[in-house]
Amino acid sequence: MTEDGQSQAVANHHMRVDLVSSMPRKVLIVVANPSTSTTLGWPVGFWGAELTHPYYELTERGIEVTIASPEGGRVEMDSLSDPRDPSRWSAEDLITMGFVNTPALMDLLEDTPRLADLDLDEFDAIMVAGGQSPMFTFRDNEALKRAVRHFYESQKPTAIYCHGTAVLADLTLSDGSYLVEGKSVTGFANVEEEFSDSFVGQKVMPWRVEDVLSERGANYVHAGLFKAFAIRDGRLITGQQQYSGRKVAQMVIEALGV
Numbered sequence: 001m002t003e004d005g006q007s008q009a010v011a012n013h014h015m016r017v018d019l020v021s022s023m024p025r026k027v028l029i030v031v032a033n034p035s036t037s038t039t040l041g042w043p044v045g046f047w048g049a050e051l052t053h054p055y056y057e058l059t060e061r062g063i064e065v066t067i068a069s070p071e072g073g074r075v076e077m078d079s080l081s082d083p084r085d086p087s088r089w090s091a092e093d094l095i096t097m098g099f100v101n102t103p104a105l106m107d108l109l110e111d112t113p114r115l116a117d118l119d120l121d122e123f124d125a126i127m128v129a130g131g132q133s134p135m136f137t138f139r140d141n142e143a144l145k146r147a148v149r150h151f152y153e154s155q156k157p158t159a160i161y162c163h164g165t166a167v168l169a170d171l172t173l174s175d176g177s178y179l180v181e182g183k184s185v186t187g188f189a190n191v192e193e194e195f196s197d198s199f200v201g202q203k204v205m206p207w208r209v210e211d212v213l214s215e216r217g218a219n220y221v222h223a224g225l226f227k228a229f230a231i232r233d234g235r236l237i238t239g240q241q242q243y244s245g246r247k248v249a250q251m252v253i254e255a256l257g258v
Contacts, residue, residue, distance in 0.1 A: 017062050025256050026064045028123040029054060030115060030144065030164075032133035033071045039203055044132035047242045048081035048090065050162055051129050052099040054249035061253050066123070070137070070144050072114030078131050081242070116143045125252050126151040130162025130188065130242070135205050138166040145171045152179060152235065157255040161230070161239030161248045163188050163205075169212045181217035185238045186231050189222040192241055 031046035051067065058065050069075050080089040083097040090096065099105050120126075126147060128138075138144055144167050152158045153174060160168060165187035171179045187209040196204045214220045222240050223229035230239040230247035235255065239248035 015060070017060070019062055020257050024062055024064050025124045025258050026066065026122060027058055027125045027127060027252065027256075028066050028068060028118070028120070028147075029127045029129060030068050030070070030147070031075050031112070031129045032131055032137055032164075033069045033073070034076045035133040035136050037132060037204075038136055039206055040200070043076075043079075044136065045076040045078050046081075046129050046133060047131035047162065048077040048083075048096040048099070049093055049242050050081075050131060050164070050245045051077075052093075052096040053245040054127055054129070054252075055099070055105075056095050057246050057249035057253065061258055063253070063256070063258060066118070067108050067112055068115050068118060069112040070115050070141050072112055072117070075109050075112050078133075081131070115147055120147060120150050121154075123151075123156075124256055125157035125159065127248065127252060128160040128164040128167055129245070130164035130166075132163065132204075134163045134166045135207070135209075138164065139169045141167070149173060149179070155235060157235050157237060157252050159237035159239070159248050159252050161187070161244055162241045163209065165209045165213065165238060168218075169207075169209065169216070178216040178218075179236070180213050182219070183236055184219040184221060184231055184233045185213055185236070186220065186222050186229060186240045186244075187213060187238060188241050189225075191222070191225050195225060 031051055034045050037044050055065055079085050083090045083093045168180050173179055190208055190210045193208050210220050228243040228247055230244050230251055232251050237251045
């Protein structure tokens with residue numbers, strides 16, 4: 001209402017996008033719950049850009065996004081992925097800077113829905129983000145594995161990237177075969193793990209996704225050290241690392257036809 005009591009219409013000034021369907025598509029983005037690194041002892045979470053960049057790409061296309069986590073509740077970014085962090089490791093990440101300075105968006109991280117409580121059939125695609133926590137929490141998380149299996153076997157786009165690909169390590173389909181067997185995939189590469197280990201001065205991750213996915217029969221590929229890269233094999237979409245989230249989201253958008 002205006003000061004004189006007259007109602008005022010809200011001006012729809014947002015960018016127009018051409019949509020195939022009048023019904024908005026819905027995408028579920030799963031991020032890790034906070035945990036503790038068993039190798040270094042420090043607190044770990046999800047990588048900021050792996051949520052914020054896909055969120056930007058998807059919502060700009062008119063797609064509704066729900067942010068969930070395996071255990072529900074409050075989730076936190078890895079400190080190095082927060083552009084406000086004193087280390088300035090991600091200081092150039094303007095998209096994440098915009099996210100963390102928008103209270104309505106940060107509120108979405110305060111109480112995420114628990115993955116097992118959601119009706120997965122309400123969503124048209126799933127995206128599983130990475131970060132440091134997934135390497136300590138995703139591989140054995142049955143709820144997350146069930147969700148990924150559900151989307152994949154429901155013939156829906158199934159996107160997993162960076163260390164989020166930890167969920168694929170032991171994930172089998174209903175017929176008992178590994179989901180990644182015979183698939184072309186990517187994820188955080190050994191060359192990037194070696195860079196991280198050298199920078200920190202000790203082993204950062206307890207195991208490596210490139211090695212394990214290759215052992216599971218995947219055709220593992222990457223584009224080189226910290227190159228933005230994603231690959232689609234049918235409805236399975238994987239991204240290499242934190243710089244690949246937007247490419248993954250673009251492939252999801254293409255797969256959804258929006």
